[in-house]
Amino acid sequence: GSADLRQVTTSLQTRKRRVYDITNVLDGINLIEKQSANKIKWIARTPISSFLWKNQEKFQREMQNLKLVEDTLDTLIKSCAQQLFAITDNLENSAMAYVTHKDISQLGAFQEQTVIVVKAPEESKLEIPAPTEDSIQVHLIGEKGPIMALTSEISSGDAASEEKSRCFVTLEEGRIKTATLHTEATECTATG
Structure with a gap:
């Protein structure tokens, strides 16, 4: 003991x-x-040996379950990456590899949401720190060229709100506040 x-x-x-x-x-x-x-x-x-033994079995089961979930997610990520590369590597497909504002606004998951579209060079980083009660921060970090970010308020379909949300606008034109962070790389922070 x-x-x-x-x-x-x-x-x-x-x-x-x-x-x-x-x-x-x-x-x-x-x-x-x-x-x-x-x-x-x-x-x-309770003797420590019985306490540890029960938790050891539970721990092993939980580890097996987590490993299974991790393996499944890894497989799905790999499959998505392969499909994405297959689509974008095909020169015939690359000319049509885009999504329109209309395509996005017709998706139910985006109704009454603010959508941010980012076009960034390879190896750019997107970081989203834990949100606070009144804002969400998004850090975009790019070293190999400019980053373009646009936003749109996707409406539920009524005429008044739909008039404002027919296109993407720059972050400065929208309601999202931006600030440039001065570091070794070019960074932009958006808060909404």
Whole structure:
């Protein structure tokens, strides 16, 4: 029932701070007690061996499920990438590889939404930090040329709102606020 935290840190090959954080949590919920600065004792009613065994089985099942999901997603991503390359590599198809505003506005998923279209050079990066309550930020980073971003408010089909949303406009013409971030690469941040 006792353990030396220095040995635990060594056997788990992790940082000392991480082990101490975990022991502080276990101590706080009365599963262990600290005997000294580096020594703890298991004091929970359930023996630690049965506690760990049940969680180990659950952990293994969860890991298998996550691995299956990951493999499935990897397969789908690979398939989509292959299909996309097959379409765009064909010179006959490349002339027709575009989507119109009308195509987008007819999709139900985009109704009453703001759509942003980005045309960027290869190896550009798109980052979307966690949104706040009042805004979403989008960071576009490109080193090999200009980035073009357009926006449109897709309406639900009524005449008044449809008049405003028949085309794409630049971010500056729309309601999205933009700012240039000055770094080594060219960056643009859009907040909406």
